Amino acid sequence: AQKITQTQPGMFVQEKEAVTLDCTYDTSDPSYGLFWYKQPSSGEMIFLIYQGSYDQQNATEGRYSLNFQKARKSANLVISASQLGDSAMYFCAMREGPNNNDMRFGAGTRLTVKP
């Protein structure tokens, strides 16, 4: 079964505006971690932000914030003040359990920032 779902294959946003990339997940484990990665056209995977299942507050890292809604099992990434350099693929990922051994990724969302 698909554990991580990203329903937006592609998104467009105007430069300097905010954008939300959707991610829903499925797990029965009470302990899990949620991650967002950015993959620019050069191909490398860049870690952006992490949210633990027991974290009380939404994670923030600079212009990135994670809108964590545990009951809805969603972990949307919000990018504020979009920049042209934000154009990339964005992947949501999850690790389950306290001794989790692998990270599962969603299919990704391609974000294009328009000037």
Add this chain to the structure above:
Amino acid sequence: DSGVTQTPKHLITATGQRVTLRCSPRSGDLSVYWYQQSLDQGLQFLIQYYNGEERAKGNILERFSAQQFPDLHSELNLSSLELGDSALYFCASSVRLNYGYTFGSGTRLTVV
């Protein structure tokens, strides 16, 4: 530079051949993970090693194998290559199990 080193960056080989991809994890990281990224399958977890021992297996074909050496570098061996094995292969490392990964820049394998 993420600190995770993968070599080679590009590899072109013929069907039926065998190749070895190499990964040096970030200093201090004990876990190494291998992922395959193809256009139709997305990012697929292949295998994980922790301090030299295999810890978890994902969607790794029997034609593929891996190992982690005492100095913690890891190698992914792909044999009897098929056209469908063409993909970007990532290595990632992490310092502890409940932490995020740092990815290498990947090895782009093209099977012709």
